[in-house]
Amino acid sequence: MRIFYTQKLENILERIELADWRQKLREPITYGHQILSDNWKSCALGERIRKEGRDLSKVKDLVPEAIKLGFDFAAAIKRRDSTTALEILEQIETLPTIWRKDV
Numbered sequence: 188m189r190i191f192y193t194q195k196l197e198n199i200l201e202r203i204e205l206a207d208w209r210q211k212l213r214e215p216i217t218y219g220h221q222i223l224s225d226n227w228k229s230c231a232l233g234e235r236i237r238k239e240g241r242d243l244s245k246v247k248d249l250v251p252e253a254i255k256l257g258f259d260f261a262a263a264i265k266r267r268d269s270t271t272a273l274e275i276l277e278q279i280e281t282l283p284t285i286w287r288k289d290v
Contacts, residue, residue: 203280205234212276216267224264231276232257235285253285 208231211220223229227243228236232253236243246254256279263272279285 203235203238205231205238205276205280207234208276209273212269212273216264216269216272221261221264224261227257230257231260231272231279232285235279239285241286248287249285250282250287253279253282256282 211223214220224231227233227246232249233243243249246257249257256275260272260275260279263269263275
């Protein structure tokens with residue numbers, strides 16, 4: 188058996204998939220989803236934080252792009268716009284990092 192390591196494989200292995208929120212977005216968006224998305228630790232960014240094995244002590248620990256995506260995600264959920272929320276979720280998944288360097 189031979190295994191060929193490629194950059195493409197590395198990208199697949201490093202990709203962070205936020206499966207919990209992907210599943211939630213397959214359902215009709217409810218007030219319960221909005222409550223979850225309004226909290227940094229339970230929103231899509233919160234799922235990524237947990238998958239990275241970290242904890243968030245303050246929002247300023249995140250890079251500005253991650254903070255903006257977190258707000259945008261919550262706004263899409265509030266509007267019950269699952270299409271936009273999924274697009275934002277995919278952007279969160281592909282961010283190289285969500286953490287400031289000094290954290």
